[in-house]
Amino acid sequence: MANIKEVAKLAGVSVSTVSRVFNQQSYVKAETRARILEAIEETGYVPNRAAREMVAKHATTVGIVMPETFNNFQRQIFSIVARQLEEHSYHTGFYYASTEAEEEMKCLNRIKADRLDGIIILHELTQPGFNEYLSTRNIPTVLATFSGQSWDAPAIHISEEEAAAVAVRHLINKGHRKIAAIAGRQFSFSSRRLAGYGNALALANIALDERSIVHASTYSMRSGYEAARRLSEQSDSFTAVFAITDELAIGAIRYFQDRGLRIPEDLSVVGFDDIELASFVSPRLTTIAQPIEEMGNLAVELLHSMITDKETSSGDILLPFTLIERESTAQLR
Amino acid sequence: MANIKEVAKLAGVSVSTVSRVFNQQSYVKAETRARILEAIEETGYVPNRAAREMVAKHATTVGIVMPETFNNFQRQIFSIVARQLEEHSYHTGFYYASTEAEEEMKCLNRIKADRLDGIIILHELTQPGFNEYLSTRNIPTVLATFSGQSWDAPAIHISEEEAAAVAVRHLINKGHRKIAAIAGRQFSFSSRRLAGYGNALALANIALDERSIVHASTYSMRSGYEAARRLSEQSDSFTAVFAITDELAIGAIRYFQDRGLRIPEDLSVVGFDDIELASFVSPRLTTIAQPIEEMGNLAVELLHSMITDKETSSGDILLPFTLIERESTAQLR
DNA sequence: AGGTGATATGAAAACGTTCCCAGATATGTG
DNA sequence: CACATATCTGGGAACGTTTTCATATCACCT
Missing domain, CATH: 3.40.50.2300 (Response regulator)
Known part of the structure; x- marks a missing residue:
């Protein structure tokens, strides 16, 4: 592996000059530069990153x-x-x-x-x-x-909170009042989105029912499927579901479809994120798009x-x- | 940002000794080591990666x-x-x-x-x-x-080629003879999988029709959708589709569904890769799983x-x- | 007491750059 | 022609480590 010294030797100049052609400020005679460039080409020299970083x-x-x-x-x-x-x-x-x-x-x-x-x-x-x-x-x-x-x-x-509220409000505007939520672990954006869900419900005077909230362990579709199952076990009165992530929503939809429910005729579902997939599953997912x-x-x-x-x-x-x-x-x- | 010299000074030893406690071979008195460890703790010293890499x-x-x-x-x-x-x-x-x-x-x-x-x-x-x-x-x-x-x-x-052949043979075994293919750009695994498709067809004495092959520009679902559209325009006699990628398959399915076709009743589709999504879309995707x-x-x-x-x-x-x-x-x- | 091997530490070179400083040569100006 | 200024180049310190070599101390044995 060639280093700057070898290039300098081959071009018949000092290392300083070689360094100069690499970092371009200051003067180097055109002829000298050409000779150095040639030497660089010949040796396949590339500056050592570690050495550069050190200085x-x-x-x-x-x-x-x-x-x-x-x-x-x-x-x-x-x-x-x-x-x-x-x-x-x-x-x-x-x-x-x-x-x-x-x-x-x-x-x-x-x-x-x-x-x-x-x-x-x-x-x-x-x-x-x-x-x-x-x-x-x-x-x-x-x-x-x-x-x-x-x-x-x-x-x-x-604004995770507002966005979630908009999603839930969308469901409320469609006449839903029994709206379940599939959240994630109780921190980070998951909790903010869940808060938005709560706010939207409160604003519409809908009492929040703890049994219609379920927490998934990851944000995978598999978890969404699992979460939907748990949700169905602990409550069966909801007509709509707000999932804090598209993956969770898609997994949940899969579960509900497996149970013979038609989406959206029997159950409405909103997601969050607008991943590419959201417009390719059936039914296409209503969701919140982030820029x-x-x-x-x-x-x-x-x-x-x-x-x-x-x-x-x-x-x-x-x-x-x-x-x-x-x-x-x-x-x- | 503390360096090894400062740590050495604080601990009242030479840099060599500090270096030794970091790289553990050779002897350091327990007492000295303790003092150095303390100094490291106090200064928050972490070895400089670039310097290490250089030597x-x-x-x-x-x-x-x-x-x-x-x-x-x-x-x-x-x-x-x-x-x-x-x-x-x-x-x-x-x-x-x-x-x-x-x-x-x-x-x-x-x-x-x-x-x-x-x-x-x-x-x-x-x-x-x-x-x-x-x-x-x-x-x-x-x-x-x-x-x-x-x-x-x-x-x-x-073996991309064999795997593709297995996928296509699966369709043939289901009675299909008019099998279209959605491939990608004409190199890499795309061409190998397409070759497998050709082999399987040949083995079953099915003539290969150029119009039932379409090349997507990327491997996204969007491209799959687009490809399916082009496929439908240039041929309408196929009863099954082999897509060289799950994303392509899912995009294609979306297109066919939009055109009112039922999968798999009206049209069978196989994918390739078995991404997580494959088991969550509807219908769940038949595909080749890689380990x-x-x-x-x-x-x-x-x-x-x-x-x-x-x-x-x-x-x-x-x-x-x-x-x-x-x-x-x-x-x- | 002297030797031997194990244990413990420090001094200094080396790694491959960049960049400051000094000096050399060319170019211009009065 | 003398001097200033611009252009060009090399020497060498510095960056923060690791590692080799040398040396010092210790414990133990004969």
């Missing part, structure tokens, strides 16, 4: 923190973020952190060692140590998700300006959402 | 190369690989490479600079430069995908042994697949 005292890498198994929404935002990062020529480090406290701290430790330029967090972290560390070290951070705990970093997201492309772009744009301008930004950035009415909800007969 | 002459990072927008199958294998990598305490670098030649070479350039320990490739690369570079530099590489071009690296995959968990685990296991044992491995590793019969295919009436 620069920082990596040109931003880390993406994601959950253990990410859902379709997170997959999409990940793709967008990764592409944008590449656009700005950052390296992309992948950090997987499950929702277990211990795992989260292990993830943090890896981050510590890496001297990252910045971090984009795509799911809620529960350990306060994360924010504490990142903010004392002044590591630019952006959350492209709901910020559960208090962060010193900006969080880009929609995912914008969220991803904004996240790296913001992070990039934090890194380059050294200005610390914070606070929530709320983006608009829309209810997309498709085929899984109908007027109560 | 080690390699990173503790393996890169994952993925397509621009990855589908559900790739997402799943990515999750598995990332988790396993973490298990072996490698860092995970994410490298996105679209199928454009230029993009691919840009991706390769980033890889060159990073002195990766190893690389796991999750989709087919078309540029021979990739293999050439990796093999001359002796960078351990594993493909967890079909190896389109000839690689010096081992490729872990199923995804095993593929992911094997990939990092193999890579790890290549990295540590320095033994270069190569050749194809074929894993078994299974046809999962669900509800989207039926006997031709």
Whole structure:
């Protein structure tokens, strides 16, 4: 593996000059540059990243923190973020952190060692140590998700609570009053969306029945199926279901269909996220769409300006959402 | 940001000794070690990765190369690989490479600079430069995908051709003879699966009709929908469809359903991959299941042994697949 | 007392860059 | 022609580790 010294020797110049052609500022005679370029070509030289990072005292890498198994929404935002990062020529480090406290701290430790330029967090972290560390070290951070705990970093997201309320209100407007909910574990966006559900019900003077709420353990379709089963066991009087995630909704619909119910004739279902799949299942899913492309772009744009301008930004950035009415909800007969 | 010198000073020892407690071989008096540990705790010291990598002459990072927008199958294998990598305490670098030649070479350039320990490739690369570079530099590489071009690296995959033939034979056994195909762009696994389709037809003495083959531009459901539309326009005599990907199949089913066809009564559809979704759409999708968990685990296991044992491995590793019969295919009436 | 091996520590080189400083050569200006 | 300024190049320190080598102390045995 060629290093800068060999290139310099081959081109008959000093390492300083070779370095100069790589970093372009300052003067290099055209003829010399040509000779060096040739030597680079010949040796296949590529600067050693570690050495560069050491003198620069920082990596040109931003880390993406994601959950253990990410859902379709997170997959999409990940793709967008990764592409944008590449656009700005950052390296992309992948950090997987499950929702277990211990795992989260292990993830943090890896981050510590890496001297990252910045971090984009795509799911809620529960350990306060994360924010504490990142903010004392002044590591630019952006959350492209709901910020559960208090962060010193900006969080880009929609108003989960309002959006959920809009979804539930949609059901109420269709005449439903017995509306069940499939939530996730009791924190993060799950609890915010559930709160929105409660608010919408309260506003319509509908009493909240604990038995018509069920908590799924993950956000997979399988969990949605399972959750729908539990819901059916503990209550049978609902005419509509609000699922806090499209995957959960799709899994639930599958269960209800298996039980012979017709959607939306016998039961209306709303989801949340508008993943690609939502418009391909039957019935097509009525759901809340997040401006995912914008969220991803904004996240790296913001992070990039934090890194380059050294200005610390914070606070929530709320983006608009829309209810997309498709085929899984109908007027109560 | 504390460095090793500060820790050494605080503990009243030399940097060598501090380094020793981090890398554990050789002797350090228990008392000294305790003092150093305390100093580490107090300063919050974490070794600088770049510096470490420089002296080690390699990173503790393996890169994952993925397509621009990855589908559900790739997402799943990515999750598995990332988790396993973490298990072996490698860092995970994410490298996105679209199928454009230029993009691919840009991706390769980033890889060159990073002195990766190893690389796991999750989709087919078309540029021979990739293999050439990796093999001359002796960078351990594993493909967890079909190896389109000839690689010096081992490729872990199923026999795409046979699997496709099994899927098509399943349709033939159900009495179908007019079987259309929805393929992708004409290379990589898409072409292998299409070849399997052709073989199965030939074996059953069914003439291959060019008009009953359509090529989707991506592997998304949207593309599947689009492809089904084009298929319907250029041919209307088929009673079954083989889609080379579950997403394509699901998109296609959506199109046919929109046109009032009942699946599987009016039309049978087989997919390929068995993504989670396959068992949640209606009708549930008949498809080919790849041993995804095993593929992911094997990939990092193999890579790890290549990295540590320095033994270069190569050749194809074929894993078994299974046809999962669900509800989207039926006997031709 | 002297030797031997195990235990414990420090000094300093090396890894591959970047960048500051100094010096050399060319180009212009009065 | 002298001097200032612009252009060009090299030397060497610095970045934060690991690792080799050398040396010091200790415990134990003859």
